[in-house]
Amino acid sequence: MILESPLSKMVIHLLSWQAIAIVGLLANPCICREIATQIQGIELDTIQQFTSLLLSTQMLSEVAEDGAISEQTDIILAQWEFHDLLFHSRSRSGRHANPVGGTYRFLGQIAPLPALKPRTWNKSITLYKPDLENLKTSDISFTQVLESRKSIGEHGEMPITAQQLGEFLYRCARIRNLLQTEKGELLSRPYPSGGAMYELELYPVVNRCQDILPGLYYYQLQAHELCCISSETEAVEALLKGASMAMGKQEIPQVLIVITARFQRLAWKYESIAYALMLKHVGALYQTMYLVATAMNLAPCGIGTGDSDLFAKAAGCNYYAETSVGEFALGSGT
Ligand SMILES: Cc1cc2nc3c(=O)[nH]c(=O)nc-3n(C[C@H](O)[C@H](O)[C@H](O)COP(=O)(O)O)c2cc1C
Structure with missing residues (x-):
């Protein structure tokens, strides 16, 4: 068992059951003398030395007379949620000694995922391709x-x-190019992506769209087509409703574009930063979507919350392999 904290630069390995028992008792405020009466065969002095180590490494907080600890009274710390601070400290350098960046830790052990998701759904709709040369002018x-x-x-x-x-x-979001390398396949798409790994996929959820029936679709990059996953099921309706609630609206968006990540595309190469990097990619894609929608006189809106469990069920994805990491509402301009 190990002790780690985003407040500390240390890792403490608990090698004896007595150490684990002391830490267990410290879940509630107490003094060393109380601990000594509860754990047999351990000197008070040893307990004092151990708690002093925990205090100096910021694994332990002193409790004030009124029962409060600094994580509650310090207005800066109070506003950090535990998981946010842990994620921040572990995905940035400075507070840990773990490898950071493109370490290719699974090279030679696990095959990298292909850049393009293997075809899963057969029923598809070919999409219109604009003339980019015309658009330039x-x-x-x-x-x-x-x-x-x-x-x-x-x-x-x-x-x-x-x-x-x-x-x-x-x-x-189309594919511009696919490059074969010794360490797997890389892509070029209109938005930037760390290491050209491109782990993000798009799933339009159609509520109202001229010439496309309501339902859940997958955007197939290679063929630039929509693959139909399901019609307007209960799960599809719940995804659309969740988006309208996030926007504080009664109206259901015409189209909700759900962005998923194939997590292992990044985790195969990157260490410590894979998830943080993926969220940055969602931001880069959101901005590209905002700008394209504006140029096309459409109505765009990024969305900050979404149900990844519900999406995984609706699309039949393995939650740990691929699920939603962002949502974007899109409709015609007024
Ligand atoms: C990552 C992200 C998440 C957002 N989440 C929501 C949301 O859940 N609901 C909503 O109505 N707007 C959402 N927005 C839109 C912001 O509220 C909006 O960008 C902000 O108010 C600034 O306004 P502007 O985009 O018109 O310049 C989001 C925007 C971003 C970039």
Whole structure:
């Protein structure tokens, strides 16, 4: 058993049952003398030395007369949730001695995941591909896009069209290139991604879209098509409802784009930072989606909460291999 804390730079290995028993008793405020009466065969002096080690390494907090500890009274620490601070300290350098970055720790042991998700669903809809050369001259200027970008929760009366959805997905998330390397496959897509690993996948949940029936779809990058996973099931409705609640709206978004990660694409290569890196990619993709939607006069809105368990069930994914890590509402402009 080991003791670690995001407040500490130390790791303490508990090698004896007495040490583990002392730590167990310290779950409640107590003094060394009380511990000595509860654990047989251990000197008070040893307990004092051990608790003093725990205190000096910030594994232990002194409890004030009123029962409060500094994690509650310090307004800076009080606002950190335990898991957030642990994630912050362990995914950044400085507070641990673990390997950081592209260490390829599974090279030679586990085969890397292919860059493109193997085809799972057969029923598909071919999507419209825009002419990028035309768009280079007809789009509004970059500064206009950047300065008029905003989150829009209200959608137009006429739903988004299949052509617009096709153009949007093509401009944000298509595959530009696939590169074979000695350490697996890399991709190029319109948004940036650490190490060109590209672990993110898109699943449009369609509520109202001209020419596409409601349901859950998978965006197949390679063929630029939508694979139909299910029609409008209860789970699909719950995903859409969750998004409208997150936006504080009664109205259900016309389309909800669920972003998933195939976690092992990154974890196979990166150590300490894989999950943090993935969240950064979600941010890069959100901004690309905002900008493309603005250029296309669509209504975009990033969403901060979503049910990953529900999504894994709806799409038939293994929660630990691939599930949702972000959601983005999209509809026609008003
Ligand atoms: C990561 C992220 C999560 C967001 N989550 C929500 C959300 O759950 N509900 C919502 O209504 N807006 C959400 N938004 C939109 C923000 O509220 C919006 O970007 C912010 O108010 C600034 O407004 P603007 O985008 O119009 O400039 C989110 C935006 C981002 C980037």
